[in-house]
Amino acid sequence: MAVAELGVVVLDCPDPRALARFYAELLGGTVEGAGEGDWVDLKLPGGRALAFQAAPGYVPPQWPAPGHSQQFHLDLNVPDLDAAEEAVLGLGAKPLDTEDRSRNWRVYADPAGHPFCLCAC
Template sequence: MIGNLQCVVLDCPAPLELAQFYQSLLGGTVNQPDPRWSLDDDWATLHTGSGLVLAFQRVDDYRPPQWPDPARPQQFHLDIGVEDLDRAQRQVLALGATLLDAGDGTRGWRVYADPVGHPFCLVRDLTGPADAVT
């Protein structure tokens, strides 16, 4: 082993605003003091209750992914387990997400974009309730 994953970093035009979007979706603490990162206008973090850390880095000429266009690929995505897809969809849309693919109604997941275009999926969580969507 060479190292441990510390966080997932997302490029974006406005780090604090995107951190707050994901905080509303996942819970946790925005810009929690942490000696691993220096927080400023170009960098924000979200420490989630599960221990996962997301970081948000300002990119001046940010170009969002265009799902599913391979010329501007998604670069990464998050799968977020939810108890009720319909309720979770209403909540993420109210936060500023965009529905990209609702599927045909028979599968257990849907694709969205966060406010700056990063794709993420809401996935029916069959293991139990998810605190993030209650």
Template sequence: MGIATMGAVILDCPDPVALGRFYAALLGGESEEVGQGWVALRGTEGTPLGFQAAPGFVPPKWPAPDASQQFHLDLTVEDLDAAEREVLALGAKPLDADDKARSWRVYADPAGHPFCLCAG
């Protein structure tokens, strides 16, 4: 048995309300303000996501051979092309999504965090 269990994944960002809305539209559930500069995503399966205001936030660089992206989310979808259209309409930016033959594509959320859409 480990020392701890995973409680949540928290993303630092300049606007937790906006990022919470983005992920609520992407993953389902509801974005709920739970404190000053703090938003939680409720009603989703798996590890909970939260969003925290971070003054001076600098988004990760991807790809960057001289810097680490720290982490990214892998999100499983049934139809990559349909999911791509939807995440782009929500404000995601393509980072590495040109190779349509692969089973995954890389995007950045509106705050710049990388995430992958992966064929399920």
């Protein structure tokens, strides 16, 4: 029997509203709590959620950098890597790994610097 149930994944960032809008454009869903404050929720289709929390002095993770752990990353499944790449770059993501285009995944950073992968499904 499980002790707990995952509630929400929270990303620290300098601007919760801006990062929530980025992920809403990428994943769909509804941004909630976007008024004043340090916390914003993104309610995703299917009942899942991501949350964004203001972090004074936020320093983005480095990838790849063994001495500066990324802490976590999101794997996002997509049906077409090339089309998804064009979309995320248009939303403000930055490519982190463009060397091997033969793989079925690609690595990017969101506007606050969190790494995420687009994975062909």
